Amino acid sequence: MNRYQDLFNRLRKTGRAAFVPFAILGYPSPASSLDWIRPLIERADALELGFPFSDPIADGPAIQKAAHMALRAGATRATHFAILARIRAEYPDLPIGLLVYANLVYRTGLDAFYETAHQAGVDSVLVADVPVSEIQPFSNAACAHGIDPILIAPPNASDRTLAQIARTSQGYTYVLSRSGITGTETVAGRPSNELLARLRDLGAPPALVGFGISNPEDVRRVLRAGAAGVIVGSSLIEKAKTPQGLRPYLLELWQATRL
Amino acid sequence: MSATHPDPDPPRAGRFGRWGGRYVPEILVPALDQLETAFEHARCDPDFQAELSHLLTHFAGRPTPITRCANFLRGSGLEVYLKREDLLHGGAHKTNQVLAQMLLARRMGKRRVIAETGAGQHGVAVALAGARFQIPVRIYMGQRDCERQAPNVFRMKLFGAEVIPVDSGSATLKDAMNEALRDWAASYEQTHYLVGTVAGPHPFPTLVREFQQVIGEEARAQMLEECGHPPDAVIACVGGGSNAIGIFSAFLADSETRLVGVEPAGQGLASGRHGATLARGTPGILHGAETMILTDEEGQIQESHSISAGLDYPGVGPEHVDLCERGRVEYVSATDAEALDAFTRLSREEGIIPALESAHALAYCIRLARERPPASRMLVNLSGRGDKDLSHVQKYLDGSTP
Numbered sequence: 001m002n003r004y005q006d007l008f009n010r011l012r013k014t015g016r017a018a019f020v021p022f023a024i025l026g027y028p029s030p031a032s033s034l035d036w037i038r039p040l041i042e043r044a045d046a047l048e049l050g051f052p053f054s055d056p057i058a059d060g061p062a063i064q065k066a067a068h069m070a071l072r073a074g075a076t077r078a079t080h081f082a083i084l085a086r087i088r089a090e091y092p093d094l095p096i097g098l099l100v101y102a103n104l105v106y107r108t109g110l111d112a113f114y115e116t117a118h119q120a121g122v123d124s125v126l127v128a129d130v131p132v133s134e135i136q137p138f139s140n141a142a143c144a145h146g147i148d149p150i151l152i153a154p155p156n157a158s159d160r161t162l163a164q165i166a167r168t169s170q171g172y173t174y175v176l177s178r179s180g181i182t183g184t185e186t187v188a189g190r191p192s193n194e195l196l197a198r199l200r201d202l203g204a205p206p207a208l209v210g211f212g213i214s215n216p217e218d219v220r221r222v223l224r225a226g227a228a229g230v231i232v233g234s235s236l237i238e239k240a241k242t243p244q245g246l247r248p249y250l251l252e253l254w255q256a257t258r259l
Numbered sequence: 260m261s262a263t264h265p266d267p268d269p270p271r272a273g274r275f276g277r278w279g280g281r282y283v284p285e286i287l288v289p290a291l292d293q294l295e296t297a298f299e300h301a302r303c304d305p306d307f308q309a310e311l312s313h314l315l316t317h318f319a320g321r322p323t324p325i326t327r328c329a330n331f332l333r334g335s336g337l338e339v340y341l342k343r344e345d346l347l348h349g350g351a352h353k354t355n356q357v358l359a360q361m362l363l364a365r366r367m368g369k370r371r372v373i374a375e376t377g378a379g380q381h382g383v384a385v386a387l388a389g390a391r392f393q394i395p396v397r398i399y400m401g402q403r404d405c406e407r408q409a410p411n412v413f414r415m416k417l418f419g420a421e422v423i424p425v426d427s428g429s430a431t432l433k434d435a436m437n438e439a440l441r442d443w444a445a446s447y448e449q450t451h452y453l454v455g456t457v458a459g460p461h462p463f464p465t466l467v468r469e470f471q472q473v474i475g476e477e478a479r480a481q482m483l484e485e486c487g488h489p490p491d492a493v494i495a496c497v498g499g500g501s502n503a504i505g506i507f508s509a510f511l512a513d514s515e516t517r518l519v520g521v522e523p524a525g526q527g528l529a530s531g532r533h534g535a536t537l538a539r540g541t542p543g544i545l546h547g548a549e550t551m552i553l554t555d556e557e558g559q560i561q562e563s564h565s566i567s568a569g570l571d572y573p574g575v576g577p578e579h580v581d582l583c584e585r586g587r588v589e590y591v592s593a594t595d596a597e598a599l600d601a602f603t604r605l606s607r608e609e610g611i612i613p614a615l616e617s618a619h620a621l622a623y624c625i626r627l628a629r630e631r632p633p634a635s636r637m638l639v640n641l642s643g644r645g646d647k648d649l650s651h652v653q654k655y656l657d658g659s660t661p
Contacts, residue, residue, distance in 0.1 A: 103560070108558065129282050154285050161285070
């Protein structure tokens with residue numbers, strides 16, 4: 001059984017795209033992390049969870065702050081995997097992806113990391129600072145433990161790189177609609193529809209578009225361009241601070257995933 | 260080699276043994292590829308070499324001399340020569356490779372340059388080169404470093420650079436580097452990220468070494484001219500390690516010459532408050548390279564400590580790890596207190612104020628001199644001058660900083 005394949009088949013039948021919220025494990029603290037994640041799951045077709053890292057170079061200020069808060073509150077590998085196991089037990093069919101940084105995997109040992117992730121019921125792992133040229137030891141270890149390695153396809157990648165990404169990424173392809181880091185706004189490289197068409201031609205797994213998606217219009221735009229879904233992270237942390245809170249915002253985004 | 264670590268098939272581009280590589284978000288790969296191509300073309304382009312050489316001579320003040328110490332460690336058996344990178348324009352060796360990268364940036368058609376800085380010496384070099392090339396410059400600098408190196412912040416601003424204090428994490432060099440990488444991920448089309456040391460993703464460790472080799476090439480020729488043979492030992496401080504690679508590279512084939520890198524032991528290796536990544540670090544991945552780093556069991560990066568902002572970094576250039584493993588370079592360390600002592604001694608005995616970074620290399624000589632060594636000739640890379648450190652050192656000497 002592959003939870004991502006099942007998900008994309010299901011969505012195709014119901015005429016929807018995937019809504020994938022992102023959260024930092026252990027935020028705001030290991031004890032209250034599930035309280036933060038549960039409302040996301042109510043609307044989630046799949047979940048993307050980040051291990052907090054001291055030096056998250058691919059993330060913007062909102063995620064970095066959340067990561068540092070989690071670490072200060074005592075979040076560790078053990079607390080992350082405990083939270084993951086609980087989510088898996090409660091939601092057996094929900095695809096769960098991890099977003100991590102290379103040193104977190106390296107320090108654990110590649111084999112040990114992917115094995116533990118598999119045991120906790122994780123479906124995929126994306127290593128934010130490992131490009132396809134360095135991915136092999138990571139993707140080998142992932143596949144050996146039944147975990148889908150996820151690669152990022154950026155708009156500026158060469159055709160050769162895109163082909164490697166299409167071949168290596170399993171489960172889904174994480175597509176950047178633009179350059180930069182999470183939660184910021186810049187535009188560069190080829191337009192999303194062109195990138196998405198190229199990835200389809202190359203036989204890449206379904207595309208989830210992330211980085212800088214913060215309102216229903218963003219969602220509709222990338223879905224019109226041909227994405228199979230969206231990943232939303234930084235803006236959730238911001239919205240949670242507003243008086244209306246997160247729920248109406250999550251509903252709005254979720255509704256925008258109707259094709 | 261453990262099977263659980265990325266296990267390279269030898270030899271791979273951008274690797275020194277198993278160390279180095281290119282661990283960056285995919286979005287940065289095209290920018291690194293572009294830089295690598297520009298660098299490969301430039302290194303065998305006589306026009307590029309001529310322009311760089313002209314700048315180094317007429318703008319930066321190369322060659323720098325070597326100075327035989329008249330009083331420092333006199334009578335100890337050690338004869339100490341200093342390679343005077345402190346006399347280079349900008350006040351440190353940093354200017355050498357900054358000028359080269361500025362030329363590369365211009366060749367690549369970049370309209371803006373960003374950089375990170377610790378002590379501020381690299382920031383100053385980038386800022387002055389930005390003024391010379393009339394390219395807008397933005398420097399990321401840890402908030403804590405901005406405070407302890409205030410004169411350099413002012414200097415960068417005088418050159419017209421924008422200085423962005425970074426207050427996340429430990430508010431030092433690693434955090435400034437994080438911020439510069441983030442800027443670059445969004446701006447690489449128009450922007451060159453001018454890395455200041457032999458760390459970071461490929462091709463930076465190779466590129467920065469290439470343009471710092473001039474230190475060693477000059478120094479070796481100068482020593483031959485002065486003494487008739489290479490020195491018995493070459494000593495340099497190691498933070499990221501660019502001044503050390505720069506001077507060591509010319510002596511690697513001189514098997515009789517000991518090469519010694521001096522890491523910052525901060526308040527002592529046992530205190531846990533140091534920046535000695537080769538002595539006390541663990542293999543890991545930081546800022547684009549597989550190298551030795553200060554990291555905890557969880558893989559979180561630990562904060563380093565050193566009296567010298569330029570050595571206060573929890574990683575080290577990957578080539579140093581390889582040189583260490585192969586045993587060609589010995590790596591030792593000197594504490595804050597030893598560096599301070601060397602700082603004041605060289606000032607008093609030679610009329611030269613060394614940078615706190617370079618004072619670590621001198622501190623090793625002082626320690627060696629106490630062991631009644633056989634007569635030997637030492638070449639120390641005096642990588643920078645200490646003017647930037649004056650107020651910081653004054654506070655230490657007054658006892659107002661712990």
